[in-house]
Amino acid sequence: MDLTHLTSLSITQFRNLTMTDCPLSAGFNLLVGDNGAGKTSVLEAIYYLSTLKSFRTQTHNDLIARYPDRDRGCAVVRAGVHQDDHDFFMALERCKDQFRLRLGREEVPRASLFVAHLPVLALHAQSDDLVLAGPEFRRKFIDRMAFYLFADFVPAYAQFARMLKQRNAALRTGQSTEIWDPLFIQYGERLNEQRVAALDLLKTVLPQVFEALAPQLSVDMQFHPGHKSGLDLSEALARNRERDREMGQTLIGPQRADILFTLNDYAFKSFASRGQIKVFTAALTLATAHIWQAQRGKRAVLLFDDFMSEFDAHHSSALLHYLSNMGHQVFISAVDRQQIDFPFDAVFRLDAGQISAVV
Structure with a gap:
């Protein structure tokens, strides 16, 4: 079975983020920090690496950091990936007029070949569009x-x-x-x-x-x-x-x-x-992960942005319990660690686009 998970993440000039080889847990990862610290942007970067699309904007240049004292550069997202017993790197570079994809040392000519290596599912503020839009x-x-x-x-x-x-x-x-x-x-x-x-x-x-x-x-x-x-x-x-x-x-x-x-x-x-729409979109996310794993042996990485504001205490507990039995790599964002009563495998704090591990 394809036991895919991210082992590390490096991000430069993607929105406000600066991260260098941040080690990740294969289990449950919690991102905490104040509003605007960069939690959602980390999840967006992972999602973008998987789909080459953002769940927040349709304009790719919005993702590239802007600096008042110099020309806009390029947003780069690079991740270490473990797949079965094989480790490799995926990387993308999004510039204003250029887009490059790499798997290991090889440049990838087609988007479909690139995204096939990293199935990711995300639940975020725009997920309601699946029902309402x-x-x-x-x-x-x-x-x-x-x-x-x-x-x-x-x-x-x-x-x-x-x-x-x-x-x-x-x-x-x-x-x-x-x-x-x-x-x-x-x-x-x-x-x-x-x-x-x-x-x-x-x-x-x-x-x-x-x-x-x-x-x-x-x-x-x-x-x-x-x-x-x-x-x-x-x-x-x-x-x-x-x-x-x-x-x-x-x-x-x-x-x-x-x-x-x-x-x-x-x-x-x-x-x-x-509330029913939120639960339904979560159920669709989990069911899709089940199907990919059962039918094609692909274990998705699961992202949950602003987790506590989306669910009440009962449904939060039920969702975490269900996720704990799935065996997928999970990333959850929240303002405060104390909001979620769950034994996370790794906790990271975001502050002004910088990330640090919490012991």
């Missing part, structure tokens, strides 16, 4: 889950995106889409098949997570393929052909897919309390 957030969630489950997900996704781009270009210029439609359908159906397979796995694992965290909570999930139910993609595309031509774009298909969450037959985002 638009369909693109749910598509990103299920697609990232499928990325670590299916070896051919990346090529299928890339080919579908290419066919969608070509089809839309033809529609905008009034040309026929006949040449692109067969491959659009082929890769689109494959993409949605893998999304459905990932969702079916979630449905089998979620009940046991709910039983531990919130036995009274039962959320149903239904996949919407992005076109009218009861039709396959080929039929739906044919029926919508004239409207696509009128609008100059492809209006149905996997690029419009969604996951519908319901609680007691009501739309979950309209009916659920804020």
Whole structure:
């Protein structure tokens, strides 16, 4: 089994952080410090190393530290990784006009090859978007889950995106889409098949997570393929052909897919309390970690930002107990060590972007 965990972390010019070869525990790591000290930024840096995306901003240059007396440099995140019996380094350098990825001494040409080495799951202030925001957030969630489950997900996704781009270009210029439609359908159906397979796995694992965290909570999930139910993609595309031509774009298909969450037959985002949404997103995080481990032998690193403000005492205790039995590397941030009654393996204090171990 892939027992992946971070052994050390070095960060320079990533937001306000400066860290050099900080040793990490393979178990539970707690980050404490005042607001603005850099706790969230450490978790963001780990997440960025895994996904090449931030959970706080869509503008990559926001991550690079700014200094009033000199030009902006480059943000660098470097981590030691232990995988089974093998140790290696992952590193990324984000400059204003340049982006470099390295595994050990080798430069990595493709993002998908890089991020495959470090599965990370995070629960943070924006996690509610999975329930409350638009369909693109749910598509990103299920697609990232499928990325670590299916070896051919990346090529299928890339080919579908290419066919969608070509089809839309033809529609905008009034040309026929006949040449692109067969491959659009082929890769689109494959993409949605893998999304459905990932969702079916979630449905089998979620009940046991709910039983531990919130036995009274039962959320149903239904996949919407992005076109009218009861039709396959080929039929739906044919029926919508004239409207696509009128609008100059492809209006149905996997690029419009969604996951519908319901609680007691009501739309979950309209009916659920804020606390229920927090517990549900936590349950999805834990269930995804279970599935990656069970199906592909990949043990994710788990990040929980501002832990105590997200859960009440009962659910905090239940979540920590559940995590302690999973065997994953965990990072939790909090303002004060005394907030969380739990035997952490390592405690770190952040102060103005500097990190130090707490004995």
